[in-house]
Amino acid sequence: MNIKILYFASLRDTVGRAEESFVLPSGVATVGDLRAFLADRGDKWDALAEGRNVRAARNQRMANPADPVGPGDEIAFFPPVTGG
Amino acid sequence: MSVSVQQADFDVGAEIAALSQGRLEVGAVASFVGLVRDVSGGAEVAAMTLEHYPGMTERSLEDIVGEARRRWQLDGVRVIHRYGRLEPGDRIVFVGVAGAHRGEAFAACEFVMDYLKTRAPFWKLEETPDGAHWVDARDSDDSAAARWGTESEPRPGD
Numbered sequence A: 001m002n003i004k005i006l007y008f009a010s011l012r013d014t015v016g017r018a019e020e021s022f023v024l025p026s027g028v029a030t031v032g033d034l035r036a037f038l039a040d041r042g043d044k045w046d047a048l049a050e051g052r053n054v055r056a057a058r059n060q061r062m063a064n065p066a067d068p069v070g071p072g073d074e075i076a077f078f079p080p081v082t083g084g
Numbered sequence B: 001m002s003v004s005v006q007q008a009d010f011d012v013g014a015e016i017a018a019l020s021q022g023r024l025e026v027g028a029v030a031s032f033v034g035l036v037r038d039v040s041g042g043a044e045v046a047a048m049t050l051e052h053y054p055g056m057t058e059r060s061l062e063d064i065v066g067e068a069r070r071r072w073q074l075d076g077v078r079v080i081h082r083y084g085r086l087e088p089g090d091r092i093v094f095v096g097v098a099g100a101h102r103g104e105a106f107a108a109c110e111f112v113m114d115y116l117k118t119r120a121p122f123w124k125l126e127e128t129p130d131g132a133h134w135v136d137a138r139d140s141d142d143s144a145a146a147r148w149g150t151e152s153e154p155r156p157g158d
Helices: A009-015 A031-039 A043-048 B012-020 B056-071 B102-119 B139-146
Strands: A002-007 A019-023 A055-058 A074-078 B003-006 B028-035 B047-052 B076-082 B084-086 B091-099 B122-128 B131-134
Touching: A002 A009, A009 A043, A009 A074, A009 B122, A009 B131, A031 A043, A031 A055, A031 A074, B003 B056, B012 B028, B012 B076, B012 B091, B028 B102, B056 B076, B056 B102, B076 B102, B091 B102, B102 B139
Parallel strands: A002 A074, B003 B076
Antiparallel strands: A002 A019, A055 A074, B028 B091, B047 B084, B047 B122, B076 B091, B122 B131
């Protein structure tokens, strides 16, 4: 039940890592669950807490909190985009 | 290829010409070029570095082009977005749209830019006299995308 998690831009700077391999704990079934689980690491991971302006992608497409997370997925968290 | 994500600069004239090359049904080509400015929020900007999410970037731009083609009858769409370190005056992005008439060309060009602003995974890091800082997204970009009548980008946590 491994997934890959990526962090970009200011969020990567804050949490201090660009990616990690992560074993899905039981009870983490959606993108929103995963975000809450990571935020519970505390300290700098508070940047992922509810109410913070964070977006997510699942397998390289924009994701909603209710989207499921499964083995082999690539989940990314990042601040709102600022291209163009 | 309709979408390119690259470090290199591009030739605006050549890109515009290519959109109607050999296509006598094209009656209108609309284009947009985005440039690095030397000011941002009142601060001087010496340079900026554009970070992106390789893989998702190309996919999201292709999705946006596909959405534009569903909404309007278009003969060609070209999107180029640069990444890496850029200086004031440098080109960042090119959007070109070819169609039979100006209406769909103008509209689709603006649509692609508005959607790109809120959906393509790019982030700007600006170098100012106070140091480097990440650019915050603007609410006006969300409202610009929202006026095209579809739901805006999902917002986890909202």
